[in-house]
Amino acid sequence: MAEEGKPTEPGSQPDTSPNQRTQDQARAANPSSLTADAEKDAQVEAAKARVTAVKEAAQAAPGAPKAPVKKKEEGPKPVDASSHPLVEKLRQKFDAAVIEASEFLGQLSIRIEPSSVVKVCDALKRDPETPFNYLSDLTCAHYPDHREAPFEVIYNLYSIPANERVRLKVWANGEGVESVTGVWPAADWPEREVYDLFGVAFHNHPDLRRILLPPDWEGHPLRKDYPLEFVENRWTEEHLPEFTDVQKEQLDQRRAYGLEILSASPEREVRELFKSGKEVMPKDK
């Protein structure tokens, strides 16, 4: 009575249930079933080994907690490219204009004097071997620690016939640099963008004015000293109209249907939130 219902432990007395007895009898009668069991056991052992191997591999996988990582080795660094044919060619034509040339991961960068940027660009465009006829991009970077000329204007040039690229870099201070719209008319809008977002002036530009921000916007947002803070400034106060009662009702209706993201003007909505003194985005406490 006391032993009934207890599970049979391995190594204990064999199971003498009718089923087990019939199985034993069948094995005795048919020796091939014994080999089949041995095969099954071998398969189970192999499966267990595979599971163990997979677990070990998972521990070594990226998702698993890792051992302390050693400090990374330093990556590739720019190397001097003074011996590059294009640099040598430019040095022959404009010796003092080319300040330095470097190559990083196969990308050639040439730093040139700001005063001769138009001459160098014109020569590159008219070069018979590699005519850089396409101004791929014109952008800027702000280095506040580079005090004498904190802005670096960058010209990414591409030669469609020769399938070559070169990057020209020019330091610019508050006075600005010469416009290259005379060389590549496509420089018009990128130069306006740089002027808008960095405040770098381009002399002799045909239409130098802000392109993204409103004309009476104060400051240049991509400068390092411009805080990226979501605030209502003087411009939004002056220019964004207040909601009428009808518009407020419409907004409430749209909110009820969950359509405010699609239909409400975000600037107006933000202005409303600021005016009502609500917290725009609840901080994660």
Next chain:
Amino acid sequence: MSPKEIAAHYEAKVFDSPAAAESAGFALTETLAPRNVWNKASAAQSLALKLRDKKEKGEAKEIGLVIEPWSVTGCYVPNETAGRDHFKV
């Protein structure tokens, strides 16, 4: 860079609270309370650059940043305090 790294770059002291900065003799400037960590770094950079200019002009003897969880405040030791300290014995 994080706000603390920015402060280290511009040799600015870091404080946990405005009270700690004031007790150390720093005068507080503007406070920026951005909504995310990237804008917090931008705010810290903006404040640090303004304070650096102040230091170079000779208006500030020492500069610092009060870095709180949801805000960054600039602070500096006015240069006139150096004279006051001279008379304290």
